[in-house]
Amino acid sequence: MKSVSAEIDMLEKMLHELVRxxxxxxxxxxxxxxxxxxxxxxxxxxxxxxxAALLDLIGAVAPAGDVAQDLRADALAAT
Known part of the structure; x- marks a missing residue:
């Protein structure tokens, strides 16, 4: 189970960085x-x-919709 705990540690670090x-x-x-x-x-x-806490974090912070779609919309707005 130590490997699972290490995987969770890695996920926590990555997700806390992505929250920014x-x-x-x-x-x-x-x-x-x-x-x-x-x-x-x-x-x-x-x-x-x-x-479960990480899933809640993702649900609270994740943007709605597809990022690629958002980037295309931003590019269109800039032209």
Whole structure:
């Protein structure tokens, strides 16, 4: 289970950095990774709570819509 805890540590660090730049966040990608970890058998209660908190963080910060779509809209607005 030590490897799962290390993976969660890595996810926490990456997501906390991405929170500062929500337009860079690919919420579907990160949510899928977290849900994969949650599906692993034998997770500790503490690890499940940390993963649930990360899912909440993604839901609270992630921009609505596709980032590529937002970038195209910004490019069109600039012309």
């Amino acid at each position: 730049r929500p337009r860079l966040m690919r919420s579907a990608y990160w949510s899928a990774n977290i849900e994969c970890l949650l599906a692993r058998p034998g997770l500790r209660v503490q690890d499940k709570a940390r993963l």
